[in-house]
Amino acid sequence: MEEIRKSLNVIVKSLISEKKVEYVLGFEEGTLPLKPVPLYIEKEEDIDRLIWNEYCNLNLVKFLLEEPHGKKIGIILKNCEIRSLIVLINEKQINREDIVIIGVPCSYGIIDINKVSKLLDGKEFTEFKKNGNDYTFKGVGFKKIIKLQDILSDSCAYCKDKNPVEYDYLVETPNEFKKIKDEDFDEYFDVIEFEKKTPKERWAYFKKELEKCTLCMACRNACPLCYCKLCFIDSNQPQWFDKTDDLSEKMLFHMTRAIHLAGRCTGCEACTRACPEGIDIHLLYKKLRKMTKDRWKVDKIELGEPSVLGSYKIDDPQEFMVKED
Amino acid sequence: MVDTKKTEEVQVIIPANEIDKVSDEKWEPKIIAFLCNWCSYAGADLAGVSRIQYPPNVRVVRVPCSGRINPLFILKSLQVGWDAVLVSGCHPGDCHYISGNYYARRKFSVLDDLLEFIGIDKGRINFSWVSAAEGEAFAKVIRKITKKTRQLGPNTIFKEDQ
């Protein structure tokens, strides 16, 4: 990680000093442990605060949406986030020329803070230390060592797409990264496992999970692809949503949001990590990613390609249609 | 504008403990059908003019094109208590707007797979292609769906154990 930070320093410094961009978007340490906050680097002296590690857990692309077109911005991104930026470029929300992408290869992935608090039984930690693969969490009256594998985000654990596909500057992959073998696992392993359950079990799982949802909209607000000025949830003419905490309302929200993300979600999992209730909401979107791959052979989102639901083939499968006999 | 009288009729959500009472012989399935103006609606019209008999359980909403149907309409219909939903448009290649039904087909398959994934019985959501000349086909589709819905019983989607 230190190597990456050093090369980032050099790139960001040159961008700022040569005035190629108005600012560079990165991360700095927040006030709480494991909760970094976005850092806008406008001056050279800000660069020292820049961090880059396995708990930079927001998708910074979200912050680009508020900027006007034509403003030059540098941004430090991993590949899943670069792909979500590509979706926004394809959808004409952001101009490619405005953004200077600093691509960083990803090693293990990002820590899911919800998994940490589950393992700590909800207890709050005030300190943590890293020692190789072991993370030591300390709080009032307890100390616990957790392995990195146990707290990685699910989509990172099954990610095979770790090198930036689109960038202006690329950070060299440090030697330590290359040692990770590309073992033969399936990218959609968790979805496939889940599909093996019976419909009853699947429903029971989603019912149990979504009953916890408080409709706080943190998942929507963390997702860079949810950029509508008026979300269907907030619309009151027509009012789709009765703003009660009935399970059917939560289902309606999550199903519809999943449909809106079909073929667009890139699996950055910012939504799941943002959820205060620890709901693994990303499983739905991952399923739809697998579905677009199986059904329409559209796998990864590439620059300039049409969106999945905004295009069609004449011979798309249609086995679900009612037959008349 | 929404006709409030009609929506009131729709928004009868049956409390869980009353479901047994409702599901005796008096219960009749209520089916909402979104039909595209150019094919399926005309097909339903033809069924009417030709006096083809089909169950009276279906209420029709006319939309300009099957591409106009937002999956949200379907989910919302089920949420407010319709027992089944039918979405019908022109056969592939016959769309009045050239490609609306191709886009619709993609949206429907997403909805279909998603509901399957969360373990909901898909029998309540039906998609079909019916052209303006197919009055008999429309009647057949309605008969089939009504029969299927009758077997499934009152809608408890998103509320109860499936």
Ligand code: SF4
């Ligand atoms: S839905 Fe979640 S995983 Fe997908 S792009 Fe949005 S924040 Fe990332």
Ligand code: SF4
């Ligand atoms: S962040 Fe979690 S609790 Fe909030 S709306 Fe999303 S799923 Fe529900």
